[in-house]
Amino acid sequence: MRPVILIDFDETLIDTTEIKRRTLDLFLGSGAKLPAIKHALLVIRPFAPEKVLHLLFPEDERPKRKFFSLFKRLGEYNYAGVELLLRRLQESHDLILLTYGDPRFQRLKIRQSGLRPFFKKVVVTKDPAKVEAIVKLKKKGAVAILDDAEEVCKAAPKCNLPAIRIRRGRKDSRYFAGVLRRLNRIVS
Numbered sequence: 417m418r419p420v421i422l423i424d425f426d427e428t429l430i431d432t433t434e435i436k437r438r439t440l441d442l443f444l445g446s447g448a449k450l451p452a453i454k455h456a457l458l459v460i461r462p463f464a465p466e467k468v469l470h471l472l473f474p475e476d477e478r479p480k481r482k483f484f485s486l487f488k489r490l491g492e493y494n495y496a497g498v499e500l501l502l503r504r505l506q507e508s509h510d511l512i513l514l515t516y517g518d519p520r521f522q523r524l525k526i527r528q529s530g531l532r533p534f535f536k537k538v539v540v541t542k543d544p545a546k547v548e549a550i551v552k553l554k555k556k557g558a559v560a561i562l563d564d565a566e567e568v569c570k571a572a573p574k575c576n577l578p579a580i581r582i583r584r585g586r587k588d589s590r591y592f593a594g595v596l597r598r599l600n601r602i603v604s
């Protein structure tokens with residue numbers, strides 16, 4: 417059995433901040449008020465587009481169409497260098513995408529990223545700390561996790577799984593080369 421690396425999706429491989437920015441612009445541009453948007457995002461967690469759109473625009477289908485058209489261009493939100501990172505990791509490991517969120521929305525973004533073929537499996541959890549999934553996947557050979565979320569990087573070592581915290585924001589091949597080196601020190 418090959419060792420398994422768990423990899424987060426949002427903010428680790430794709431620029432979710434940019435998706436959020438475009439979404440907010442779209443909601444405001446479609447006539448929603450900021451307090452109503454904030455309320456919708458607070459009560460619908462994890463973010464599920466159909467539910468949020470229905471709450472904000474119950475009578476109007478146009479914002480929904482505009483929203484989903486944000487996810488048409490393949491790999492548009494991928495950080496530079498992620499494909500290289502995944503290709504290198506794949507040489508000696510099985511990769512599992514372990515992502516927090518609404519299952520339908522996560523699968524839509526994953527499809528759009530074009531990164532699905534790198535992963536043996538996709539696991540979507542609604543627990544932001546991902547604890548149960550980590551425990552389960554550790555038993556199935558996971559040796560490390562890459563994630564930008566503080567709560568995940570705190571929870572994983574408690575389950576005896578080393579974590580590498582991925583920096584939020586813009587990243588490039590050089591940054592990911594550094595991640596590879598850190599990972600090699602942990603898993604070799």
Ligand SMILES: [Mg+2]
Nearest residue numbers: 424426427564
């Ligand atoms: Mg993340």
